Amino acid sequence: MQLFHSPTSPYVRKVMACILLRGLQGRIELIPTRPMENPGALLAANPLGKVPCLVTTEGAAIFDSPVICEYLDGLGNAQPLFPPPGPARLASLTMQALADGLCDAAVARQQSRAQQEEGAAPAPRQHAFQERQMAAIRRGLGALEAMPPQGLADIGAVAAACALGYLDLRIPELGWRATHPKLATWLASVEASPALSRTAPPAG
Ligand SMILES: N[C@@H](CCC(=O)N[C@@H](CS)C(=O)NCC(=O)O)C(=O)O
The missing domain is CATH 3.40.30.10 (Glutaredoxin)
Structure with missing residues (x-):
């Protein structure tokens, strides 16, 4: 493949x-x-x-x-990351969607900042767009903090870890750990696992 x-x-x-x-x-x-x-x-x-x-x-x-x-x-013999149909699957898929959505907002903000630096669009409009993305990120982090992942055994937790890592890469000034202690504790408990440590993005 x-x-x-x-x-x-x-x-x-x-x-x-x-x-x-x-x-x-x-x-x-x-x-x-x-x-x-x-x-x-x-x-x-x-x-x-x-x-x-x-x-x-x-x-x-x-x-x-x-x-x-x-x-x-569906490949290999490891424990599935996608739960079977039912409430656990819906919760896992919804957490994945939330985490991917955090990434979507951070990617969109990054692109808008690049356009702003190139002078490609009026700054006030770019600022309003970027602030909309930041508001989504803050709400998304709040939702994750209210129901933090556990372990790294399902697709929702994997997606959440990758999203938090992306926020560290692109928006370090957000300092999300100080305001989201449960998420911070959870990520610290899983980030040394090979699945995360070997896939960490190159430093900024
Ligand atoms: N929903 C897609 C998002 C993929 C995505 O946005 N990838 C970015 C890289 S982080 C990309 O390829 N962007 C190129 C573009 O926007 O044209 C997924 O989950 O795979």
């Missing part, structure tokens, strides 16, 4: 963490990819031009990250 990969993408990190948790690393070839440069191989596999995108040994292209993670959950 081939995985279109970027080391700073939190969605790619989530997929890589699933690969490690499921012991599939020997079966995946990583394709270093800069999605913003529109490489032809990526566009041929994923019309949206985004990473991650997985191409199976049968040649099927799979995206986006939640779908890739669920596909990987």
